[in-house]
Amino acid sequence: MKAFTKSHFxxxxxxxLFATASVASSHATKSxxxxxxxxxxxxxxxxxxxxxxxxxxxxxxxxNAGLVQSAAGGINMLAKIDPTSxxxxxxxxxxxxxxxxxxxxxxxxxxxAQKFEDMATASAVLMGAEDLDxxxxxxxxxxGACKACHESYRGPKN
Amino acid sequence: MKAFTKSHFxxxxxxxLFATASVASSHATKSxxxxxxxxxxxxxxxxxxxxxxxxxxxxxxxxNAGLVQSAAGGINMLAKIDPTSxxxxxxxxxxxxxxxxxxxxxxxxxxxAQKFEDMATASAVLMGAEDLDxxxxxxxxxxGACKACHESYRGPKN
Numbered sequence: 468m469k470a471f472t473k474s475h476f477x478x479x480x481x482x483x484l485f486a487t488a489s490v491a492s493s494h495a496t497k498s499x500x501x502x503x504x505x506x507x508x509x510x511x512x513x514x515x516x517x518x519x520x521x522x523x524x525x526x527x528x529x530x531n532a533g534l535v536q537s538a539a540g541g542i543n544m545l546a547k548i549d550p551t552s553x554x555x556x557x558x559x560x561x562x563x564x565x566x567x568x569x570x571x572x573x574x575x576x577x578x579x580a581q582k583f584e585d586m587a588t589a590s591a592v593l594m595g596a597e598d599l600d601x602x603x604x605x606x607x608x609x610x611g612a613c614k615a616c617h618e619s620y621r622g623p624k625n
Numbered sequence: 626m627k628a629f630t631k632s633h634f635x636x637x638x639x640x641x642l643f644a645t646a647s648v649a650s651s652h653a654t655k656s657x658x659x660x661x662x663x664x665x666x667x668x669x670x671x672x673x674x675x676x677x678x679x680x681x682x683x684x685x686x687x688x689n690a691g692l693v694q695s696a697a698g699g700i701n702m703l704a705k706i707d708p709t710s711x712x713x714x715x716x717x718x719x720x721x722x723x724x725x726x727x728x729x730x731x732x733x734x735x736x737x738a739q740k741f742e743d744m745a746t747a748s749a750v751l752m753g754a755e756d757l758d759x760x761x762x763x764x765x766x767x768x769g770a771c772k773a774c775h776e777s778y779r780g781p782k783n
Contacts, residue, residue, distance in 0.1 A: 497685065505686035508677045512699060515670045519663070527655065528663035533706035541670060541699035548691035 500563035502555045507565070509545055509553065516541045517613075520593065524606050530599045539593035542609075546587035550579055560622040567622045582616035658721040660713045665723070667703055667711065674699045675771075678751065682764050688757045697751035700767075704745035708737055718780040725780045740774035 498504040519538040522528045556573065560566045572579045589609040596602040656662040677696040680686045714731065718724045730737045747767040754760040 501685065501687040504680070505677070505689060505692055508673070508680065508686065509692060509695075512670065512673045512677065512696070515666070515673050516699075519666045519670065522662070522666065527659065528666065529659040531663060531706070531710055533710060534663055534667060534703075537667075537699075537702040537706055538670065540702045541674075541695075544695040544698045545692075548689070548695055552689055552691055 496565065498563060498565040500558055500566070502553055502558050503563045503566045503568075506553050506568075509548070513542055513545055513613075517609075520602065520606065520609070524599070524603050526599075530602070532597055535596055535602055536594050539590045539596070539609075543587055543590040543594060546583050546590060548583075550583050551576065554579070560625070565625060567625060569620050569622050572620050579616075579620055582612065582620065585612040585615065588612075654723065656721060656723040658716055658724070660711055660716050661721045661724045661726075664711050664726075667706070671700055671703055671771075675767075678760065678764065678767070682757070682761050684757075688760070690755055693754055693760055694752050697748045697754070697767075701745055701748040701752060704741050704748060706741075708741050709734065712737070718783070723783060725783060727778050727780050730778050737774075737778055740770065740778065743770040743773070746770075 498507065516538040519528070519534060523530055523535060528534075550572075554568055554572050557563065558566055559568045559570050559573070586609070589605065589612045593602065593605040593609060596605055656665065674696040677686070677692060681688055681693060686692075708730075712726055712730050715721065716724055717726045717728050717731070744767070747763065747770045751760065751763040751767060754763055
């Protein structure tokens with residue numbers, strides 16, 4: 468234990484607490500590029516939050532206004548990250564392992580940023596959903612925002 | 626398609642977008658109890674956000690203030706859900722499938738609510754972490770809040 472400081476040990480403990488959940492990653496391998504790995508982790512959180520919203524919309528879990536607000540809010544916060552801070556130069560598909568980022572992200576930065584604004588707008592609407600009908604009505608626009616960005620800026624599977 | 630309204634189709638489309646990620650759940654089976662299933666989904670989102678914070682603390686992904694703030698913020702929002710709205714009566718371990726909720730949750734509601742406040746406090750500190758040192762310093766208290774609650778209110782594996 469001598470090689471570890473107290474804070475490193477605390478970090479390791481916190482990480483171990485969640486090891487069970489972390490094993491079940493949708494990415495079998497973590498990218499060797501720290502920004503690509505961070506993007507994938509961000510997308511996994513978006514996907515998990517979408518899972519809460521989708522399962523609620525389908526009636527698989529009980530409608531819970533607080534949970535819906537938190538899930539939509541989690542997506543909303545992630546949508547407000549400056550995309551240029553994660554989609555850094557030289558991390559397009561082919562240049563960084565596991566990346567699926569199209570070069571259009573860098574040739575059309577305004578268009579890419581707009582997709583994040585669309586995600587923020589659609590998720591903000593869902594943050595205010597007070598019943599199942601409102602949630603269901605907002606799912607299409609949010610799913611559409613995801614799809615539109617993926618179609619324009621995400622390349623084929625590696 | 627006649628049986629589906631436009632909004633149902635939109636929900637299905639949104640769900641399909643994330644099917645790949647959703648398959649990789651840490652819970653092989655979804656509880657038949659809607660509240661237990663919702664709790665598990667909530668905890669998966671907490672775990673994914675903890676993964677971002679932990680991977681950043683360990684240097685596996687690049688420090689990104691926006692991503693750290695969003696991950697900590699996602700946990701913070703989930704911490705603010707009224708626990709009684711998800712830990713509903715009759716959903717303790719043994720009563721609802723896949724539940725690991727101890728009966729202490731209902732016999733000591735104030736103590737359980739305090740654990741959520743502790744999670745909110747520790748995650749709020751991390752929302753303001755502007756560098757790696759601040760993040761690392763805040764990981765121990767947050768991991769400790771997780772651990773303390775699990776030790777007091779979560780039963781053994783099913």
